Amino acid sequence: MMPQSAWLSRVALAGSAVFALAGLGLAGEVELGQKLQALARLLASPTAAQIDQQGAPQAQDKLAKARALKDMADVARRQGKIGEAEQQAGEALRLVSEATVLASWRQAPIDARRARYRDLADGIAAYRDSFDEAARAKGPAAARLLDRQRLADLLAKADSHAATQRWDEANAALETALVLVENATIDLRNNDTVVYTQSFQTPRDEFRFESERYAGTFGLVQQRLKDERLAPEARRRAQSLIADAENQRSQALGLAGNGDYEKASRVLEEAQKRLLDAAQALGAL
Incomplete structure:
Protein backbone atom coordinates (compact mmCIF):
# COMPACT_ATOMS: atom_id res chain seq x y z
CA MET A 1 0.00 0.00 0.00
CA MET A 2 1.29 3.49 -0.82
CA PRO A 3 2.43 5.53 2.26
CA GLN A 4 -0.09 8.20 3.20
CA SER A 5 2.52 10.96 2.77
CA ALA A 6 3.17 9.89 -0.83
CA TRP A 7 -0.58 9.62 -1.51
CA LEU A 8 -1.11 13.10 -0.11
CA SER A 9 1.63 14.54 -2.30
CA ARG A 10 0.15 12.94 -5.40
CA VAL A 11 -3.34 14.22 -4.61
CA ALA A 12 -1.92 17.73 -4.15
CA LEU A 13 -0.01 17.53 -7.43
CA ALA A 14 -3.04 16.21 -9.30
CA GLY A 15 -5.22 19.00 -7.91
CA SER A 16 -2.65 21.59 -8.98
CA ALA A 17 -2.48 20.09 -12.46
CA VAL A 18 -6.26 20.17 -12.88
CA PHE A 19 -6.41 23.78 -11.71
CA ALA A 20 -3.64 24.78 -14.09
CA LEU A 21 -5.53 23.20 -16.99
CA ALA A 22 -8.77 24.89 -15.97
CA GLY A 23 -7.02 28.27 -15.91
CA LEU A 24 -5.69 27.98 -19.45
CA GLY A 25 -9.01 28.72 -21.16
CA LEU A 26 -8.09 26.35 -23.99
CA ALA A 27 -10.17 26.52 -27.15
CA GLY A 28 -9.93 25.26 -30.70
CA GLU A 29 -9.17 21.84 -32.13
CA VAL A 30 -5.40 21.84 -31.49
CA GLU A 31 -5.76 23.07 -27.94
CA LEU A 32 -8.63 20.66 -27.36
CA GLY A 33 -6.35 17.81 -28.38
CA GLN A 34 -3.76 18.96 -25.85
CA LYS A 35 -6.41 19.16 -23.14
CA LEU A 36 -7.67 15.67 -23.91
CA GLN A 37 -4.13 14.28 -23.80
CA ALA A 38 -3.56 15.91 -20.41
CA LEU A 39 -6.90 14.59 -19.19
CA ALA A 40 -5.93 11.08 -20.31
CA ARG A 41 -2.69 11.35 -18.32
CA LEU A 42 -4.57 12.45 -15.21
CA LEU A 43 -7.06 9.60 -15.52
CA ALA A 44 -4.22 7.08 -15.91
CA SER A 45 -2.10 8.58 -13.12
CA PRO A 46 -1.08 6.84 -9.87
CA THR A 47 -3.39 9.24 -8.02
CA ALA A 48 -6.40 8.08 -10.05
CA ALA A 49 -5.37 4.46 -9.55
CA GLN A 50 -5.16 5.01 -5.80
CA ILE A 51 -8.67 6.50 -5.75
CA ASP A 52 -9.95 3.54 -7.78
CA GLN A 53 -8.43 1.11 -5.27
CA GLN A 54 -8.92 2.86 -1.93
CA GLY A 55 -10.85 6.10 -2.38
CA ALA A 56 -14.32 7.04 -1.20
CA PRO A 57 -17.18 5.67 -3.35
CA GLN A 58 -18.17 9.22 -4.34
CA ALA A 59 -14.63 9.90 -5.59
CA GLN A 60 -14.59 6.65 -7.54
CA ASP A 61 -17.94 7.56 -9.11
CA LYS A 62 -16.59 10.94 -10.20
CA LEU A 63 -13.58 9.31 -11.87
CA ALA A 64 -15.86 6.85 -13.68
CA LYS A 65 -18.00 9.72 -14.97
CA ALA A 66 -14.87 11.66 -15.98
CA ARG A 67 -13.62 8.69 -18.00
CA ALA A 68 -17.00 8.34 -19.72
CA LEU A 69 -17.04 12.05 -20.57
CA LYS A 70 -13.49 11.86 -21.88
CA ASP A 71 -14.51 9.02 -24.22
CA MET A 72 -17.53 11.05 -25.36
CA ALA A 73 -15.27 14.06 -25.98
CA ASP A 74 -12.93 11.93 -28.10
CA VAL A 75 -15.87 10.77 -30.23
CA ALA A 76 -17.25 14.32 -30.57
CA ARG A 77 -13.83 15.60 -31.62
CA ARG A 78 -13.51 12.94 -34.33
CA GLN A 79 -16.96 13.97 -35.59
CA GLY A 80 -15.88 17.62 -35.74
CA LYS A 81 -18.13 18.69 -32.85
CA ILE A 82 -15.46 20.83 -31.18
CA GLY A 83 -17.81 22.81 -28.94
CA GLU A 84 -19.43 19.66 -27.61
CA ALA A 85 -16.03 18.06 -27.00
CA GLU A 86 -14.81 21.16 -25.15
CA GLN A 87 -17.84 21.07 -22.86
CA GLN A 88 -17.36 17.37 -22.10
CA ALA A 89 -13.62 17.71 -21.52
CA GLY A 90 -14.15 20.65 -19.18
CA GLU A 91 -16.74 18.72 -17.20
CA ALA A 92 -14.36 15.75 -16.99
CA LEU A 93 -11.58 17.97 -15.63
CA ARG A 94 -13.88 19.31 -12.93
CA LEU A 95 -14.86 15.78 -11.94
CA VAL A 96 -11.22 14.71 -11.67
CA SER A 97 -10.52 17.73 -9.47
CA GLU A 98 -13.50 16.97 -7.23
CA ALA A 99 -12.48 13.31 -6.98
CA THR A 100 -9.11 14.28 -5.51
CA VAL A 101 -10.84 16.49 -2.96
CA LEU A 102 -13.27 13.74 -1.97
CA ALA A 103 -10.60 11.02 -1.63
CA SER A 104 -11.14 9.39 1.74
CA TRP A 105 -8.74 9.93 4.62
CA ARG A 106 -10.91 8.38 7.34
CA GLN A 107 -8.58 5.40 7.80
CA ALA A 108 -5.36 7.41 7.84
CA PRO A 109 -3.17 7.53 10.97
CA ILE A 110 -3.50 10.58 13.20
CA ASP A 111 -0.25 12.10 11.94
CA ALA A 112 -1.46 11.78 8.34
CA ARG A 113 -4.82 13.35 9.23
CA ARG A 114 -3.02 16.24 10.87
CA ALA A 115 -0.81 16.62 7.80
CA ARG A 116 -3.92 16.51 5.63
CA TYR A 117 -5.36 19.36 7.69
CA ARG A 118 -2.26 21.49 7.12
CA ASP A 119 -2.16 20.77 3.40
CA LEU A 120 -5.86 21.53 2.98
CA ALA A 121 -5.40 24.82 4.82
CA ASP A 122 -2.43 25.69 2.60
CA GLY A 123 -4.42 24.79 -0.52
CA ILE A 124 -7.34 26.98 0.55
CA ALA A 125 -4.98 29.89 1.23
CA ALA A 126 -3.35 29.47 -2.19
CA TYR A 127 -6.70 29.37 -4.00
CA ARG A 128 -7.96 32.36 -2.01
CA ASP A 129 -4.84 34.37 -2.91
CA SER A 130 -5.30 33.42 -6.56
CA PHE A 131 -8.97 34.42 -6.43
CA ASP A 132 -8.18 37.76 -4.78
CA GLU A 133 -5.52 38.55 -7.37
CA ALA A 134 -7.86 37.81 -10.27
CA ALA A 135 -10.79 39.62 -8.63
CA ARG A 136 -8.73 42.79 -8.16
CA ALA A 137 -8.10 42.84 -11.89
CA LYS A 138 -11.78 42.35 -12.76
CA GLY A 139 -13.40 44.69 -10.28
CA PRO A 140 -15.67 44.54 -7.20
CA ALA A 141 -18.51 42.63 -8.87
CA ALA A 142 -16.24 39.67 -9.59
CA ALA A 143 -15.25 39.41 -5.93
CA ARG A 144 -18.82 38.44 -5.06
CA LEU A 145 -18.35 35.07 -6.77
CA LEU A 146 -16.74 33.82 -3.55
CA ASP A 147 -19.07 33.45 -0.55
CA ARG A 148 -16.61 34.77 2.02
CA GLN A 149 -18.97 34.43 4.97
CA ARG A 150 -19.56 30.77 4.17
CA LEU A 151 -15.81 30.29 3.79
CA ALA A 152 -15.10 32.00 7.12
CA ASP A 153 -17.72 29.85 8.87
CA LEU A 154 -16.18 26.65 7.47
CA LEU A 155 -12.67 27.69 8.49
CA ALA A 156 -13.86 28.54 12.01
CA LYS A 157 -15.60 25.17 12.24
CA ALA A 158 -12.43 23.41 11.11
CA ASP A 159 -10.32 25.30 13.65
CA SER A 160 -12.74 24.37 16.44
CA HIS A 161 -12.56 20.66 15.58
CA ALA A 162 -8.78 20.76 15.19
CA ALA A 163 -8.41 22.30 18.65
CA THR A 164 -9.96 19.14 20.12
CA GLN A 165 -8.03 16.76 17.80
CA ARG A 166 -11.18 15.81 15.85
CA TRP A 167 -9.30 15.58 12.58
CA ASP A 168 -11.98 13.82 10.53
CA GLU A 169 -14.51 16.58 11.26
CA ALA A 170 -11.89 19.31 10.80
CA ASN A 171 -10.78 17.93 7.45
CA ALA A 172 -14.37 17.50 6.26
CA ALA A 173 -14.98 21.21 6.91
CA LEU A 174 -11.77 22.14 5.09
CA GLU A 175 -12.60 19.88 2.15
CA THR A 176 -15.93 21.68 1.78
CA ALA A 177 -14.13 25.03 2.02
CA LEU A 178 -11.64 23.92 -0.63
CA VAL A 179 -14.46 22.99 -3.03
CA LEU A 180 -16.05 26.39 -2.39
CA VAL A 181 -12.94 28.48 -3.04
CA GLU A 182 -11.68 26.25 -5.86
CA ASN A 183 -14.93 26.51 -7.81
CA ALA A 184 -15.10 30.26 -7.26
CA THR A 185 -11.53 30.64 -8.54
CA ILE A 186 -12.07 28.45 -11.59
CA ASP A 187 -15.33 30.26 -12.32
CA LEU A 188 -13.58 33.62 -12.13
CA ARG A 189 -10.66 32.59 -14.34
CA ASN A 190 -12.61 30.60 -16.94
CA ASN A 191 -15.61 32.86 -17.50
Whole structure:
Protein backbone atom coordinates (compact mmCIF):
# COMPACT_ATOMS: atom_id res chain seq x y z
CA MET A 1 0.00 0.00 0.00
CA MET A 2 1.29 3.49 -0.82
CA PRO A 3 2.43 5.53 2.26
CA GLN A 4 -0.09 8.20 3.20
CA SER A 5 2.52 10.96 2.77
CA ALA A 6 3.17 9.89 -0.83
CA TRP A 7 -0.58 9.62 -1.51
CA LEU A 8 -1.11 13.10 -0.11
CA SER A 9 1.63 14.54 -2.30
CA ARG A 10 0.15 12.94 -5.40
CA VAL A 11 -3.34 14.22 -4.61
CA ALA A 12 -1.92 17.73 -4.15
CA LEU A 13 -0.01 17.53 -7.43
CA ALA A 14 -3.04 16.21 -9.30
CA GLY A 15 -5.22 19.00 -7.91
CA SER A 16 -2.65 21.59 -8.98
CA ALA A 17 -2.48 20.09 -12.46
CA VAL A 18 -6.26 20.17 -12.88
CA PHE A 19 -6.41 23.78 -11.71
CA ALA A 20 -3.64 24.78 -14.09
CA LEU A 21 -5.53 23.20 -16.99
CA ALA A 22 -8.77 24.89 -15.97
CA GLY A 23 -7.02 28.27 -15.91
CA LEU A 24 -5.69 27.98 -19.45
CA GLY A 25 -9.01 28.72 -21.16
CA LEU A 26 -8.09 26.35 -23.99
CA ALA A 27 -10.17 26.52 -27.15
CA GLY A 28 -9.93 25.26 -30.70
CA GLU A 29 -9.17 21.84 -32.13
CA VAL A 30 -5.40 21.84 -31.49
CA GLU A 31 -5.76 23.07 -27.94
CA LEU A 32 -8.63 20.66 -27.36
CA GLY A 33 -6.35 17.81 -28.38
CA GLN A 34 -3.76 18.96 -25.85
CA LYS A 35 -6.41 19.16 -23.14
CA LEU A 36 -7.67 15.67 -23.91
CA GLN A 37 -4.13 14.28 -23.80
CA ALA A 38 -3.56 15.91 -20.41
CA LEU A 39 -6.90 14.59 -19.19
CA ALA A 40 -5.93 11.08 -20.31
CA ARG A 41 -2.69 11.35 -18.32
CA LEU A 42 -4.57 12.45 -15.21
CA LEU A 43 -7.06 9.60 -15.52
CA ALA A 44 -4.22 7.08 -15.91
CA SER A 45 -2.10 8.58 -13.12
CA PRO A 46 -1.08 6.84 -9.87
CA THR A 47 -3.39 9.24 -8.02
CA ALA A 48 -6.40 8.08 -10.05
CA ALA A 49 -5.37 4.46 -9.55
CA GLN A 50 -5.16 5.01 -5.80
CA ILE A 51 -8.67 6.50 -5.75
CA ASP A 52 -9.95 3.54 -7.78
CA GLN A 53 -8.43 1.11 -5.27
CA GLN A 54 -8.92 2.86 -1.93
CA GLY A 55 -10.85 6.10 -2.38
CA ALA A 56 -14.32 7.04 -1.20
CA PRO A 57 -17.18 5.67 -3.35
CA GLN A 58 -18.17 9.22 -4.34
CA ALA A 59 -14.63 9.90 -5.59
CA GLN A 60 -14.59 6.65 -7.54
CA ASP A 61 -17.94 7.56 -9.11
CA LYS A 62 -16.59 10.94 -10.20
CA LEU A 63 -13.58 9.31 -11.87
CA ALA A 64 -15.86 6.85 -13.68
CA LYS A 65 -18.00 9.72 -14.97
CA ALA A 66 -14.87 11.66 -15.98
CA ARG A 67 -13.62 8.69 -18.00
CA ALA A 68 -17.00 8.34 -19.72
CA LEU A 69 -17.04 12.05 -20.57
CA LYS A 70 -13.49 11.86 -21.88
CA ASP A 71 -14.51 9.02 -24.22
CA MET A 72 -17.53 11.05 -25.36
CA ALA A 73 -15.27 14.06 -25.98
CA ASP A 74 -12.93 11.93 -28.10
CA VAL A 75 -15.87 10.77 -30.23
CA ALA A 76 -17.25 14.32 -30.57
CA ARG A 77 -13.83 15.60 -31.62
CA ARG A 78 -13.51 12.94 -34.33
CA GLN A 79 -16.96 13.97 -35.59
CA GLY A 80 -15.88 17.62 -35.74
CA LYS A 81 -18.13 18.69 -32.85
CA ILE A 82 -15.46 20.83 -31.18
CA GLY A 83 -17.81 22.81 -28.94
CA GLU A 84 -19.43 19.66 -27.61
CA ALA A 85 -16.03 18.06 -27.00
CA GLU A 86 -14.81 21.16 -25.15
CA GLN A 87 -17.84 21.07 -22.86
CA GLN A 88 -17.36 17.37 -22.10
CA ALA A 89 -13.62 17.71 -21.52
CA GLY A 90 -14.15 20.65 -19.18
CA GLU A 91 -16.74 18.72 -17.20
CA ALA A 92 -14.36 15.75 -16.99
CA LEU A 93 -11.58 17.97 -15.63
CA ARG A 94 -13.88 19.31 -12.93
CA LEU A 95 -14.86 15.78 -11.94
CA VAL A 96 -11.22 14.71 -11.67
CA SER A 97 -10.52 17.73 -9.47
CA GLU A 98 -13.50 16.97 -7.23
CA ALA A 99 -12.48 13.31 -6.98
CA THR A 100 -9.11 14.28 -5.51
CA VAL A 101 -10.84 16.49 -2.96
CA LEU A 102 -13.27 13.74 -1.97
CA ALA A 103 -10.60 11.02 -1.63
CA SER A 104 -11.14 9.39 1.74
CA TRP A 105 -8.74 9.93 4.62
CA ARG A 106 -10.91 8.38 7.34
CA GLN A 107 -8.58 5.40 7.80
CA ALA A 108 -5.36 7.41 7.84
CA PRO A 109 -3.17 7.53 10.97
CA ILE A 110 -3.50 10.58 13.20
CA ASP A 111 -0.25 12.10 11.94
CA ALA A 112 -1.46 11.78 8.34
CA ARG A 113 -4.82 13.35 9.23
CA ARG A 114 -3.02 16.24 10.87
CA ALA A 115 -0.81 16.62 7.80
CA ARG A 116 -3.92 16.51 5.63
CA TYR A 117 -5.36 19.36 7.69
CA ARG A 118 -2.26 21.49 7.12
CA ASP A 119 -2.16 20.77 3.40
CA LEU A 120 -5.86 21.53 2.98
CA ALA A 121 -5.40 24.82 4.82
CA ASP A 122 -2.43 25.69 2.60
CA GLY A 123 -4.42 24.79 -0.52
CA ILE A 124 -7.34 26.98 0.55
CA ALA A 125 -4.98 29.89 1.23
CA ALA A 126 -3.35 29.47 -2.19
CA TYR A 127 -6.70 29.37 -4.00
CA ARG A 128 -7.96 32.36 -2.01
CA ASP A 129 -4.84 34.37 -2.91
CA SER A 130 -5.30 33.42 -6.56
CA PHE A 131 -8.97 34.42 -6.43
CA ASP A 132 -8.18 37.76 -4.78
CA GLU A 133 -5.52 38.55 -7.37
CA ALA A 134 -7.86 37.81 -10.27
CA ALA A 135 -10.79 39.62 -8.63
CA ARG A 136 -8.73 42.79 -8.16
CA ALA A 137 -8.10 42.84 -11.89
CA LYS A 138 -11.78 42.35 -12.76
CA GLY A 139 -13.40 44.69 -10.28
CA PRO A 140 -15.67 44.54 -7.20
CA ALA A 141 -18.51 42.63 -8.87
CA ALA A 142 -16.24 39.67 -9.59
CA ALA A 143 -15.25 39.41 -5.93
CA ARG A 144 -18.82 38.44 -5.06
CA LEU A 145 -18.35 35.07 -6.77
CA LEU A 146 -16.74 33.82 -3.55
CA ASP A 147 -19.07 33.45 -0.55
CA ARG A 148 -16.61 34.77 2.02
CA GLN A 149 -18.97 34.43 4.97
CA ARG A 150 -19.56 30.77 4.17
CA LEU A 151 -15.81 30.29 3.79
CA ALA A 152 -15.10 32.00 7.12
CA ASP A 153 -17.72 29.85 8.87
CA LEU A 154 -16.18 26.65 7.47
CA LEU A 155 -12.67 27.69 8.49
CA ALA A 156 -13.86 28.54 12.01
CA LYS A 157 -15.60 25.17 12.24
CA ALA A 158 -12.43 23.41 11.11
CA ASP A 159 -10.32 25.30 13.65
CA SER A 160 -12.74 24.37 16.44
CA HIS A 161 -12.56 20.66 15.58
CA ALA A 162 -8.78 20.76 15.19
CA ALA A 163 -8.41 22.30 18.65
CA THR A 164 -9.96 19.14 20.12
CA GLN A 165 -8.03 16.76 17.80
CA ARG A 166 -11.18 15.81 15.85
CA TRP A 167 -9.30 15.58 12.58
CA ASP A 168 -11.98 13.82 10.53
CA GLU A 169 -14.51 16.58 11.26
CA ALA A 170 -11.89 19.31 10.80
CA ASN A 171 -10.78 17.93 7.45
CA ALA A 172 -14.37 17.50 6.26
CA ALA A 173 -14.98 21.21 6.91
CA LEU A 174 -11.77 22.14 5.09
CA GLU A 175 -12.60 19.88 2.15
CA THR A 176 -15.93 21.68 1.78
CA ALA A 177 -14.13 25.03 2.02
CA LEU A 178 -11.64 23.92 -0.63
CA VAL A 179 -14.46 22.99 -3.03
CA LEU A 180 -16.05 26.39 -2.39
CA VAL A 181 -12.94 28.48 -3.04
CA GLU A 182 -11.68 26.25 -5.86
CA ASN A 183 -14.93 26.51 -7.81
CA ALA A 184 -15.10 30.26 -7.26
CA THR A 185 -11.53 30.64 -8.54
CA ILE A 186 -12.07 28.45 -11.59
CA ASP A 187 -15.33 30.26 -12.32
CA LEU A 188 -13.58 33.62 -12.13
CA ARG A 189 -10.66 32.59 -14.34
CA ASN A 190 -12.61 30.60 -16.94
CA ASN A 191 -15.61 32.86 -17.50
CA ASP A 192 -13.98 35.96 -18.88
CA THR A 193 -16.97 36.63 -21.14
CA VAL A 194 -19.51 36.43 -18.34
CA VAL A 195 -20.92 39.72 -17.10
CA TYR A 196 -20.70 39.28 -13.35
CA THR A 197 -24.09 40.75 -12.60
CA GLN A 198 -25.26 37.30 -13.79
CA SER A 199 -26.47 38.54 -17.11
CA PHE A 200 -24.65 36.73 -19.89
CA GLN A 201 -23.40 37.61 -23.34
CA THR A 202 -24.32 34.24 -24.85
CA PRO A 203 -26.45 31.21 -23.83
CA ARG A 204 -23.25 29.16 -23.77
CA ASP A 205 -21.76 31.49 -21.12
CA GLU A 206 -24.83 31.00 -18.97
CA PHE A 207 -24.65 27.22 -19.31
CA ARG A 208 -20.99 27.24 -18.32
CA PHE A 209 -21.83 29.31 -15.24
CA GLU A 210 -24.69 26.98 -14.27
CA SER A 211 -22.44 23.93 -14.77
CA GLU A 212 -19.83 25.23 -12.38
CA ARG A 213 -22.44 26.33 -9.85
CA TYR A 214 -23.86 22.80 -9.96
CA ALA A 215 -20.39 21.30 -9.47
CA GLY A 216 -19.81 23.38 -6.34
CA THR A 217 -23.13 22.41 -4.79
CA PHE A 218 -22.60 18.76 -5.72
CA GLY A 219 -19.26 18.78 -3.91
CA LEU A 220 -20.86 20.22 -0.79
CA VAL A 221 -23.62 17.59 -0.77
CA GLN A 222 -21.14 14.76 -1.26
CA GLN A 223 -19.13 16.00 1.71
CA ARG A 224 -22.22 15.94 3.91
CA LEU A 225 -23.04 12.38 2.84
CA LYS A 226 -19.71 11.26 4.32
CA ASP A 227 -21.03 12.04 7.82
CA GLU A 228 -21.87 8.65 9.37
CA ARG A 229 -24.12 10.34 11.94
CA LEU A 230 -26.74 11.33 9.37
CA ALA A 231 -30.25 10.06 10.04
CA PRO A 232 -31.16 7.23 7.63
CA GLU A 233 -34.29 8.99 6.40
CA ALA A 234 -32.34 12.19 5.66
CA ARG A 235 -29.70 10.21 3.77
CA ARG A 236 -32.34 8.36 1.71
CA ARG A 237 -34.18 11.57 0.81
CA ALA A 238 -30.94 13.31 -0.15
CA GLN A 239 -29.75 10.39 -2.28
CA SER A 240 -33.08 10.33 -4.12
CA LEU A 241 -32.84 14.06 -4.81
CA ILE A 242 -29.23 13.71 -5.95
CA ALA A 243 -30.20 10.93 -8.36
CA ASP A 244 -32.92 13.18 -9.82
CA ALA A 245 -30.43 16.04 -10.12
CA GLU A 246 -27.84 13.87 -11.88
CA ASN A 247 -30.46 12.65 -14.36
CA GLN A 248 -31.38 16.24 -15.15
CA ARG A 249 -27.71 17.19 -15.47
CA SER A 250 -27.25 14.38 -18.02
CA GLN A 251 -30.22 15.74 -19.98
CA ALA A 252 -28.68 19.21 -19.85
CA LEU A 253 -25.35 17.93 -21.18
CA GLY A 254 -27.17 16.25 -24.05
CA LEU A 255 -28.99 19.46 -24.92
CA ALA A 256 -25.76 21.44 -24.73
CA GLY A 257 -24.08 18.88 -26.97
CA ASN A 258 -26.74 19.61 -29.57
CA GLY A 259 -26.16 23.35 -29.23
CA ASP A 260 -29.34 24.17 -27.27
CA TYR A 261 -27.55 25.96 -24.43
CA GLU A 262 -30.57 28.04 -23.43
CA LYS A 263 -32.76 25.01 -22.73
CA ALA A 264 -29.78 23.19 -21.18
CA SER A 265 -29.36 26.02 -18.66
CA ARG A 266 -33.02 25.84 -17.66
CA VAL A 267 -32.76 22.07 -17.09
CA LEU A 268 -29.56 22.55 -15.10
CA GLU A 269 -31.24 25.20 -12.95
CA GLU A 270 -33.86 22.60 -12.02
CA ALA A 271 -31.09 20.13 -11.22
CA GLN A 272 -29.47 22.75 -9.00
CA LYS A 273 -32.75 23.14 -7.10
CA ARG A 274 -32.79 19.39 -6.45
CA LEU A 275 -29.25 19.60 -5.10
CA LEU A 276 -30.16 22.50 -2.83
CA ASP A 277 -33.10 20.48 -1.51
CA ALA A 278 -30.67 17.62 -0.85
CA ALA A 279 -28.27 19.96 0.93
CA GLN A 280 -31.12 21.23 3.09
CA ALA A 281 -32.20 17.66 3.92
CA LEU A 282 -28.64 16.95 5.04
CA GLY A 283 -28.41 20.09 7.16
CA ALA A 284 -25.77 21.71 4.95
CA LEU A 285 -27.81 24.91 4.47
